[in-house]
Amino acid sequence: MTDYERHTLNAYRTSERAAEYKRFHTTDWSWGRFVTWLEQRAIAQELGRYKWKPSDQLLDIPCGAGILGKLLHQFPFQIVASDISPEMMDIARAEYPTDRLINCTQADITDTPFPQGSFACVITLGFLHRVPTEIKRAALREISDLSNHMVIISCSVDTPLQRIKQTVLSWVKRNHIPAPCPVPIKDIIAECESSDLRVVRAFMVLPLLSAHALLVLEKS
DSSP states (O other): HHHHHHIITTOOOOOHHHHHHHHHHHHHSSSSHHHHHHHHHHHHHHTSOOOOOTTEEEEEOOOOOTTTTTTGSOOOHHHEEEOOHHHHHHHHHGGSSSTEEEEEEEETTTBBSSOOEEEEEEEESOOOSOOOOHHHHHHHHHHHHEEEEEEEEEEEEOHHHHHHHHHHHHHTTTOOOOOOSBHHHHHHHHHHHHHHHEEEEEEEEEEETOOOEEEEEEEE
């Protein structure tokens, strides 16, 4: 079994692990919760730049524990949530507006059952920095094919400063687990552009202190 299979593909296949993930990002007094709050605020601002219609569909993939769900109550989208882990989706389902959640669909982000061009917006958070380059590329190609307008992705990026930070954290916090596959932001931008996605904005969620970047993309 590869590291990708162990730490990402099959890592959240129990209800206990799914609940732990949700707590870390939403209720624990954790750095992850703070960065998630900043990220959600930025996503709300980006979505607010567009005039969405009630007929527009949004795909949250991988939806994880539904951390994006509460934010989507303020927008008119019809929503599809998708994840490879049924246990994650069991927790996620309650977070979305019940009258606008079309379904929760188990799927691999590199090979989904959805029709091409069926989503006005596709959002992919907390995934691309966890997977090797070939999976990143396959996921971005699929995301691009599914979107007919806009894509938002997050990715932890690799910089000299972040490498120093991760080294220090590994010394002071024995259970610290860094993002396994971060890349320089110029590389993730290049991968997006090669998948027919034009970068509208790319910025750090918390410059210097966090490796998390948010990219707002449109179909070329």
